[in-house]
Amino acid sequence: MTFDKRKQDQQDDELLWSGLRNGDASSFDALIKKYTDILFNYGSRFNTDRDIVKDCIQELFVELWKKREGLTLPKTIKWYLFVALRNRIFREQTKWNKTETLTENDHDFFLEYSIEEKIIENTEDAELANKIKKILNSLPARQREIIYLRYYENYDYDQISELMNINKQSVHNLLQKAYKSIRSDWPTLLFLISLLVHQQKQITILQ
Incomplete structure (x- = not known):
């Protein structure tokens, strides 16, 4: 992705984020459509249980909507969502394995580069x-x-x-x-x- 395209993409995200903060449902829906697959791709590298990852992503967006009025503009929207999803996945770790506690220093991360x-x-x-x-x-x-x-x-x-x-x-x-x-x-x-x-x-x- 070129610098100009990245800049335009960031500007588009900031507009959607501003719409979300103002309660615009269409902006919120656009963010969900844009980032759900990207977040799933990242989240599923910690856990291959698709349902758990999907639940974490859904809960992340629900929380965003509930707290929209207090949101500040992050460095980048994508980075913010990655941080939020990673934190949520570790908070929800008890759903992964009932007999094992995972920590920040002890977890799997699967690398499988997607090819069209x-x-x-x-x-x-x-x-x-x-x-x-x-x-x-x-x-x-x-x-x-x-x-x-x-x-x-x-x-x-x-x-x-x-x-x-x-x-x-x-x-x-x-x-x-x-x-x-x-x-x-x-x-x-x-x-x-x-x-x-x-x-x-x-x-x-x-x-």
Whole structure:
């Protein structure tokens, strides 16, 4: 996404957020439609139980509507929703496993980069995607989450720090550990990701 497109997207979000704060139901509905799938994609990386993740997202939006008049404008709407969903998922952890307590330092985070159906129809492309997934999922959970937030969602160190409730230096340290762990596979990983990105661009041009 180019800088101009990101800026326009942020401006559109701020208008919707302003509408929500003023009780405009259409703005609220637009936010829900825009971010439900994105939030589900993030939330389901903590837990594969789709119903629990859906419940957390629904409760998040219900709470937003109830508290709309007291809302302030966050740095970015998407980042705010990610923080809110992550916090809610951990609050609702008792629904995950009745015999186990999960903490911020002890949780799963599944990395499975989504590939459009038109791409994975080709066996070779699906194989590349699986190789990327295998390399990244060899990392500890928190390192996987940071890789996802940094390179898939394009969040900066400050945003990741606040989202994951850790200090900025810890973000840097965990990212460096991730680099070190996959250093031997890093050139391969970059090559495979660039290949998939190129293919996606080609499909977009042809559409």
